[in-house]
Amino acid sequence: xxxxxxRGARLLGYAGxxxxxxxxxxxxxxxxxxxxPPDAERIEAGGSLVLPGLVDAHAHLDKTLWGTPWHPNQxxxxxxxxxxxxxxxxxxxGLSPEQQSARILRxxxxxxxxxxxxxxxxxxxxxxxxFHGVLAMREAHREVMDLQIxxxxxxxVMVSPGTLDLLEQAVREGAEVLGGLxxxxxxxxxxxxxxxxxxxxxxxxxxxxxxxxxxxELGAVSFEMIAERTRALGLKGRVAVSHAFCLGQLxxxxxxxxxxxxxxxxxxxxxxxxxxxxxFPPLRLLxxxxxxxxxxxxxxxxxxxxxxxxDMLERAYLIAYRSGFRDDAGIELALHMATFGGAKVMGLRDxxxxxxxxxxxxxxxxxxxxxxxxxxxxxxWVFKRGRIVARDGRAVLSEAQLTL
Ligand SMILES: [Zn+2]
Numbered sequence: 001x002x003x004x005x006x007r008g009a010r011l012l013g014y015a016g017x018x019x020x021x022x023x024x025x026x027x028x029x030x031x032x033x034x035x036x037p038p039d040a041e042r043i044e045a046g047g048s049l050v051l052p053g054l055v056d057a058h059a060h061l062d063k064t065l066w067g068t069p070w071h072p073n074q075x076x077x078x079x080x081x082x083x084x085x086x087x088x089x090x091x092x093x094g095l096s097p098e099q100q101s102a103r104i105l106r107x108x109x110x111x112x113x114x115x116x117x118x119x120x121x122x123x124x125x126x127x128x129x130x131f132h133g134v135l136a137m138r139e140a141h142r143e144v145m146d147l148q149i150x151x152x153x154x155x156x157v158m159v160s161p162g163t164l165d166l167l168e169q170a171v172r173e174g175a176e177v178l179g180g181l182x183x184x185x186x187x188x189x190x191x192x193x194x195x196x197x198x199x200x201x202x203x204x205x206x207x208x209x210x211x212x213x214x215x216x217e218l219g220a221v222s223f224e225m226i227a228e229r230t231r232a233l234g235l236k237g238r239v240a241v242s243h244a245f246c247l248g249q250l251x252x253x254x255x256x257x258x259x260x261x262x263x264x265x266x267x268x269x270x271x272x273x274x275x276x277x278x279x280f281p282p283l284r285l286l287x288x289x290x291x292x293x294x295x296x297x298x299x300x301x302x303x304x305x306x307x308x309x310x311d312m313l314e315r316a317y318l319i320a321y322r323s324g325f326r327d328d329a330g331i332e333l334a335l336h337m338a339t340f341g342g343a344k345v346m347g348l349r350d351x352x353x354x355x356x357x358x359x360x361x362x363x364x365x366x367x368x369x370x371x372x373x374x375x376x377x378x379x380x381w382v383f384k385r386g387r388i389v390a391r392d393g394r395a396v397l398s399e400a401q402l403t404l
Contacts, residue, residue: 001025001386003037009045011353012052012369020050022359025385030355045363048380049372051335052352053114053360054312055342058209058242058270058296060152061101061118061137062130063090066301066310073306079185079213083155086303087125097133102401104300104310105137109144109395111311112362112379116145117209117296117346119152119179122170124162131170140401144389148346150209152179157196158187164196171204180210183225184218190225198229201238209240209270209345215279219246220258227261237266240294240345244269247286248279255282259289268292268345271337272315273322275307283323287333294341295319295334312338313364313376320373331370359386 006020011030019034020027036042063086065071075085101118108116121130131151138147151170153163157180167178180197183190201208210226212219223241230239247258247269262269271280272295287293300310308315319325319334343351350357363381366372382390389396 003040004043004383004386005034005036005040006043006045006050006363009048009050009363010367011050013353017047020353022383022386025359025387026350027353027355027357027359030353043381047367048363049366049368050353051112051362051364051369051372052339052343053362053382053384054112054338055115055294055346055348056108056113056296056310056312056338057115057117057294057342057345058272058298059108059116059118060121060299060302061104061116062097062120062134064100064104064300064302065093065095066100066107067103068093068095071301071303071306073303075303079182082304087155089303097130098137101134101137102141105141105145106395106397107300107310108297109382109384109397110379110390110393111313112364112382112390113310113312114145114360114362114382114384115148115343115346115348117148117150117177117342119150119209119211120170120175121154122151122163122166123153123155124160124166125155128166128170128173131173131175135174143387144384144395144397144401146348148177149175150177150179151175152211153181156181156186157193158189164200167197168200168204171200171206175206177207177209180208182212182214183222185214190222194225194229198233198235201235202233207238207240208235209242211242213243213245215246216249217246219244220250220254223258223261227265227267230265230267235265239265240268240270242270243274244271244281245274245279247281259286259291262286262291263289266292268294270294270296270345271319272296272298272308273319275305276322280322283319283337284325284330284333292341292344293333293337294345295337296342311376313373316373317376328368328370331373335369335373359383
């Protein structure tokens with residue numbers, strides 16, 4: 001384990017430019033003019049900014065087309081169109097989920113992401129093939145990324161018989177989180193899907209993270225049904241809803257009811273501020289009320305959209321841009337979603353720039369967090385457990401990892 005002293009950097013949350021010492025994979029000391037241990041490597045940061053490692057808490061690593069020729073987006077307009085189109089393209093290309101997830105993971109490491117929650121497709125057409133591929137990739141990359149896997153029913157649950165059994169098998173084999181997908185819009189059977197998912201979560205003690213694209217009242221009623229089951233099974237604080245477009249469409253009184261449900265059950269909300277004109281939740285209002293927020297890349301260069309690219313500082317910028325945040329507090333909220341918000345939902349302990357915490361951090365040019373978000377410059381150094389895993393925007397990986 002290397003010992004490294006960073007000199008002359010601004011540390012997020014600290015005044016001035018204190019030294020930061022990393023030893024045995026942890027932040028060993030922060031302070032002015034620390035003594036340089038004889039075995040330490042020194043990094044002169046020249047006024048750059050140290051941020052905690054970025055957290056991409058909503059990704060789809062298994063089905064990216066990253067590393068293959070540019071794929072013009074030809075998906076139809078509806079969610080069902082996009083799902084069916086994706087199945088057809090992935091079947092035709094025959095890519096390896098293990099190799100594809102490794103390819104995009106390297107890109108994420110280069111961008112300063114140190115933790116990731118990825119939804120992995122599971123369904124009767126592909127069984128657990130994608131899940132097993134990502135499990136193998138995770139093992140090969142455990143020194144560079146902490147990865148949490150969501151068993152995700154991309155093709156629906158009740159409309160794809162056999163999916164519940166496959167999801168439960170994935171949980172038995174190590175998926176930490178159980179996913180879901182539009183209980184109404186895709187399954188037309190919200191009771192069936194949610195009762196099935198919550199029963200598995202209850203049996204195995206796993207958390208839930210449900211994709212909810214359904215708009216307006218369809219989404220709002222889904223929230224009520226999710227909250228009802230969260231309460232009944234004592235899962236407060238263990239359920240997240242991703243996208244939650246409907247929260248950006250409700251009348252004020254109805255929205256207040258939704259916020260009360262979210263707070264009562266401590267349900268976290270993921271938004272990646274989708275490309276317009278898709279609605280998305282009023283993030284500052286939710287944050288001010290105390291709703292936990294987090295974000296992620298969602299699918300990167302896949303058949304759904306070519307617009308996401310796996311850079312979580314750019315993601316924070318897009319959240320600020322689409323939300324109309326022009327003040328530093330708003331921009332910092334966007335960065336919070338890509339750091340501490342994601343860390344909380346992933347249950348990370350020892351995260352952040354405090355002495356004793358794990359030395360997962362990224363160094364960028366910039367004076368303040370807001371400046372780093374707006375310009376999202378190249379990452380100068382990325383450290384994972386005190387080891388350099390990326391330098392000047394490129395991942396530094398072992399030969400074994402590079403063969404994937
Ligand atoms: Zn997603």
